[in-house]
Amino acid sequence: MGGESLSHAPEKEVALAILGTIVVDSPILLLVCFHKALSAKLANLHRLANILLPSSSSSTITERPSRSSALDLCQRYQFLHNIYKYYCAGEDEVSLI
Numbered sequence: 001m002g003g004e005s006l007s008h009a010p011e012k013e014v015a016l017a018i019l020g021t022i023v024v025d026s027p028i029l030l031l032v033c034f035h036k037a038l039s040a041k042l043a044n045l046h047r048l049a050n051i052l053l054p055s056s057s058s059s060t061i062t063e064r065p066s067r068s069s070a071l072d073l074c075q076r077y078q079f080l081h082n083i084y085k086y087y088c089a090g091e092d093e094v095s096l097i
Helices: 006-019 027-052 067-096
Strands: none
Touching: 027 067
């Protein structure tokens, strides 16, 4: 494979399929893109939460995250949650077509 990992091969095939396709002709491809974006944002949110939260073995009162950091994380979650609701509604519409 010339140094390429097997996990990235399907992504390249999907990307090539999307390049020549109009979304109106294949709305499921738009959902695939949304799914990938949601997965990436959720992974980023999880990473940020792990950075903010102290490990249980070294937890002290001075290591708590700041209020603004916690509010930022909460707002990011709420935004992602709302986007996910719209994604699910779109997925249902496409599956009923």
